[in-house]
Amino acid sequence: MYNPWVKITHWIGTISFLFLVYTGIEILMVHPRLYWGDVGNDLTPALFELPISRNYHHNGWTTSQPFFNSTHSPVSAGRTYDIFNENGWGRSLHFLSAWVLVAVGLIYLLSGIYTRHFQRDLLPARKEMSFRSLARDMADHFKHGMAFVRGPNYGVLQKLSYCLVLFFLVPTIVLTGLTMSPAVAASHPWLLTIFFGAQSARTIHFFCAVLLILFLIVHVVMVVRSGFRKHMRAMTFGS
Amino acid sequence: MKKKHIITRRTALVTGITALGSYLLYRTVKSPQVPTYGSILRSGDNFTYEAQRALLSKRALVKEYSRSDISSFPATGTLDPGDEKSKTYNKDYALTHRNGFSDWKLSVEGRVARPGMYSLAALQSLPARTQITRHTCEEGWTAVGEWTGVQLSQLLLHVGIFPSARFVNFYAYDEYQDSIDMIDAFHPQTILAYGMNGRPLPIQHGAPLRLRVETQIGYKSMKYLRRMVVTDDYVDPGDSGWAWYTGI
Numbered sequence: 001m002y003n004p005w006v007k008i009t010h011w012i013g014t015i016s017f018l019f020l021v022y023t024g025i026e027i028l029m030v031h032p033r034l035y036w037g038d039v040g041n042d043l044t045p046a047l048f049e050l051p052i053s054r055n056y057h058h059n060g061w062t063t064s065q066p067f068f069n070s071t072h073s074p075v076s077a078g079r080t081y082d083i084f085n086e087n088g089w090g091r092s093l094h095f096l097s098a099w100v101l102v103a104v105g106l107i108y109l110l111s112g113i114y115t116r117h118f119q120r121d122l123l124p125a126r127k128e129m130s131f132r133s134l135a136r137d138m139a140d141h142f143k144h145g146m147a148f149v150r151g152p153n154y155g156v157l158q159k160l161s162y163c164l165v166l167f168f169l170v171p172t173i174v175l176t177g178l179t180m181s182p183a184v185a186a187s188h189p190w191l192l193t194i195f196f197g198a199q200s201a202r203t204i205h206f207f208c209a210v211l212l213i214l215f216l217i218v219h220v221v222m223v224v225r226s227g228f229r230k231h232m233r234a235m236t237f238g239s
Numbered sequence: 240m241k242k243k244h245i246i247t248r249r250t251a252l253v254t255g256i257t258a259l260g261s262y263l264l265y266r267t268v269k270s271p272q273v274p275t276y277g278s279i280l281r282s283g284d285n286f287t288y289e290a291q292r293a294l295l296s297k298r299a300l301v302k303e304y305s306r307s308d309i310s311s312f313p314a315t316g317t318l319d320p321g322d323e324k325s326k327t328y329n330k331d332y333a334l335t336h337r338n339g340f341s342d343w344k345l346s347v348e349g350r351v352a353r354p355g356m357y358s359l360a361a362l363q364s365l366p367a368r369t370q371i372t373r374h375t376c377e378e379g380w381t382a383v384g385e386w387t388g389v390q391l392s393q394l395l396l397h398v399g400i401f402p403s404a405r406f407v408n409f410y411a412y413d414e415y416q417d418s419i420d421m422i423d424a425f426h427p428q429t430i431l432a433y434g435m436n437g438r439p440l441p442i443q444h445g446a447p448l449r450l451r452v453e454t455q456i457g458y459k460s461m462k463y464l465r466r467m468v469v470t471d472d473y474v475d476p477g478d479s480g481w482a483w484y485t486g487i
Binding site: 033043074080088183 | 435
């Protein structure tokens with residue numbers, strides 16, 4: 001049976017995560033180019049680009065003016081193209097949802113320590129980590145008619161993926177998000193160091209989001225395959 | 240027998256985080272705020288403002304780079320307010336541009352002891368600061384440039400602001416207006432820049448004078464300045480649809 005704190009934080013977290021994905025896609029559409037290091041803009045080479053808005057390869061620029069007299073001088077160019085940009089509400093909604101996620105994340109973290117949810121339910125036991133048990137659990141996932149298991153009584157792969165999400169992807173996406181903030185990076189310059197720069201932080205933030213969305217898809221597929229109604233009841237008002 | 244602690248690590252953590260959260264909410268509700276216009280998004284922005292002011296250093300410097308890090312730099316928004324085809328064409332700007340900005344002056348007004356008009360030469364006679372910093376645009380891109388100008392704090396001390404002053408408002412030739420609080424105004428890297436990458440500020444980047452607020456997102460660093468007004472209260476320009484505080 002799930003602890004009420006797990007249930008509450010699960011659903012508030014779900015809603016804020018969906019808002020973060022929605023606004024995150026909007027923000028990415030405004031500048032669908034990703035870079036490595038501290039610097040990246042339309043006049044510098046991208047690591048990769050995504051064809052997800054009219055801003056992709058828009059080429060609406062005035063003639064480049066070099067800043068210096070050298071041959072490979074950095075340049076200035078003015079943008080003449082009217083870009084897609086809904087960041088006025090997109091950014092504010094992204095940060096508001098992030099505040100909600102931070103708040104429920106802290107409640108979840110504290111209640112998880114307090115009720116020993118992490119120790120008891122999430123961290124795999126040593127004997128579960130054997131090759132044989134991992135292989136068996138993997139095979140079980142591809143069998144027809146997956147059994148409904150009343151949570152939180154998780155399989156080892158399930159435990160590992162929850163731990164990866166909670167203790168690696170979520171902290172990394174929060175920290176890379178903070179690294180992009182000029183005021184936070186001023187007070188905490190180590191963030192720029194550990195993530196290799198402001199644009200690298202943005203790129204890592206993007207990949208964490210992709211992995212979290214993949215996790216969400218697999219999570220929902222598994223819930224559906226092993227008894228959607230039972231799981232929904234267990235995670236809401238039932239036991 | 241196991242010793243019983245009155246304050247366990249667990250209760251200390253819970254109490255600490257609850258207290259911090261309550262304090263931040265209290266600050267957001269109690270302190271004089273920029274308007275939220277009844278919008279939940281603007282309330283979220285105000286919460287971010289209070290949280291960053293409460294939790295971050297107010298004097299920490301942003302990272303500074305070396306000359307070899309200077310990158311290409313897109314110019315966005317208004318590219319030339321003196322261009323008749325521009326949506327934000329301004330005749331005064333066109334005239335002063337034609338005169339090479341020799342007759343340009345920054346009007347300093349409001350809650351100051353010595354209001355007046357400051358020419359480029361007057362601003363350049365104040366101590367200069369040169370800094371190579373990263374511009375972070377809300378769109379997602381960044382660029383590194385070298386900026387030379389006078390610290391806003393120097394100018395504010397020079398004109399003598401009244402103790403009740405809380406905001407510095409800026410007005411630009413392209414009709415843009417915005418403001419910053421005294422914490423950002425007195426930040427050592429907040430400068431009024433007249434030089435970029437060792438040359439006079441290019442037209443595209445806001446000649447003859449632009450603001451650099453390095454602790455906030457790029458759109459706070461206004462270009463084409465013409466007027467600066469120190470105020471006790473927030474001057475409400477209405478909801479532009481964009482966050483007023485963008486340290487995030």
